[in-house]
Amino acid sequence: MRAGAAGLAVWPRWRPVHDNGELKSGETTMAYSEKVVDHYNNPRNVGTLDKNSAEVGTGLVGAPECGDVMRLQIRVNAETQVIEEAKFKTFGCGSAIASSSLATEWIQGRTIDDALSIKNTDIVKELSLPPVKIHCSVLAEDAIRAAIGDWRKKNGAE
Amino acid sequence: MAKRVESAVAAACPGCAAAQEGRALFCAQCGRIQPPPGCDYFTVFGLRPHLNLDAAALEREFHGLSRRLHPDRFIRAGAQEKEWSLADTALVNDAYRTLKDPLRRTEYVLKLSGTWGGPGKEKTPADLLEEVFELNMEVDEARAAKQAGKDERAQRTGLEAARARVAEMVEGLDRELRAQWPAWDAGAEDTRRSAERAMALLVERRRYLSNLVREVDEILGE
Numbered sequence: 001m002r003a004g005a006a007g008l009a010v011w012p013r014w015r016p017v018h019d020n021g022e023l024k025s026g027e028t029t030m031a032y033s034e035k036v037v038d039h040y041n042n043p044r045n046v047g048t049l050d051k052n053s054a055e056v057g058t059g060l061v062g063a064p065e066c067g068d069v070m071r072l073q074i075r076v077n078a079e080t081q082v083i084e085e086a087k088f089k090t091f092g093c094g095s096a097i098a099s100s101s102l103a104t105e106w107i108q109g110r111t112i113d114d115a116l117s118i119k120n121t122d123i124v125k126e127l128s129l130p131p132v133k134i135h136c137s138v139l140a141e142d143a144i145r146a147a148i149g150d151w152r153k154k155n156g157a158e
Numbered sequence: 159m160a161k162r163v164e165s166a167v168a169a170a171c172p173g174c175a176a177a178q179e180g181r182a183l184f185c186a187q188c189g190r191i192q193p194p195p196g197c198d199y200f201t202v203f204g205l206r207p208h209l210n211l212d213a214a215a216l217e218r219e220f221h222g223l224s225r226r227l228h229p230d231r232f233i234r235a236g237a238q239e240k241e242w243s244l245a246d247t248a249l250v251n252d253a254y255r256t257l258k259d260p261l262r263r264t265e266y267v268l269k270l271s272g273t274w275g276g277p278g279k280e281k282t283p284a285d286l287l288e289e290v291f292e293l294n295m296e297v298d299e300a301r302a303a304k305q306a307g308k309d310e311r312a313q314r315t316g317l318e319a320a321r322a323r324v325a326e327m328v329e330g331l332d333r334e335l336r337a338q339w340p341a342w343d344a345g346a347e348d349t350r351r352s353a354e355r356a357m358a359l360l361v362e363r364r365r366y367l368s369n370l371v372r373e374v375d376e377i378l379g380e
Contacts, residue, residue, distance in 0.1 A: 060291060062282040064362040065275060067369035069291050091294040091373075 032094055033128035039098035044105045047087040049073040057151025059143040063135055068092030070100050072143035074107065074115075076151050081111045088143070095133040099123050099140035112148050172238075183223060183246045191227075191235075194245045198270060199253035209264060209339035211257060220254045264335055265361055267342070267354075274358035282362060290366040296320055297370065301377050314378065321374040324367055331364045 032040070051058045055075050062069045068091065075085040086104035090097045102123055107115040123129070123137035170177055173190035180195040183202070200207040203219035227250065232243045256262045268274035297320055304313040338360075341353040 060284070060287045062287045062290065062366065064282055064365055067290075067365045069287060069294060069366065071291060089295075091291070091298070 035127050036098040039101040040094045043101040045087050057147040059146025061142045068096045070143050072147045074147045083107050095136040099136045103140040191242050193242050194249045202253045208343050223250050273354040324370050328367050335360050
């Protein structure tokens, strides 16, 4: 699977591996769901917000088991508590990219409290992630929480 | 998951009724095959859990067990013994592959002790994430430039330099890991624990960095 033009900012890293690091044979062609492929080829909201801005919260999280790294940023309207803009950049497999892409799509326009109600299981369901890729959705949920936590810290709420 | 073959631990050898401790593939009394034991990989080969493993001893035990488990020896065996011989063979192969490789061996030990891997473990330190993210960004930019058709040669050189730098970091981590081995092998309980914690951090860091090296290799190979 190759990244389309819009996918330049994200990389494929689809390597089904055992947790001893060994490549699983015969599973390299494991199919992605259509929605994962769609987010992978046309990732929504890839980019960067100014992490030094008081309006911006940044969440940087990683999955040690597979070495994926995910950064999710939000720009929040302090008055309405609404997430007006969300950006991500993920270095990882297709599922990690799709999970973070979907997460930005879901949180934009929501209040931070509302965004915090998003569960990784919602992402799993929407993207039909297989069990071995559930950790990608956990990573996306962690990223949302980390970004909101960072924004709250900056704005003296925590 | 590193599949651990579920052991149907036989309390007693079906052949001679001698009690089995779930530590060996064959009955010590009559030599009859047993179901996969629930012991760790080191014990499968009768070796002491050691990071500074005697490679020759591992090799010897592996070949010995492989010979005893050879399908030719089970042609006339019953269905259950045939099944056990296959399950035991899978266990021996997994164990050998894991222990033979220094990094996998180290990761295995850390997983056994619950220091590393699995859910609910400590989060990756923030500074490590920052560093890995920045390195990824650098490589990403080089990749984008390459795809945009900029001076291919210059990009290649840049990527190769980045690869060399990260590969060197990985080698440094391997040296640090090895430096912890003696403490784990010989240490008292608390020395061992602190070696495990140190190694868990190193292994984690290595995961991120070796992924990065692989990525660069893929780009260079394109």
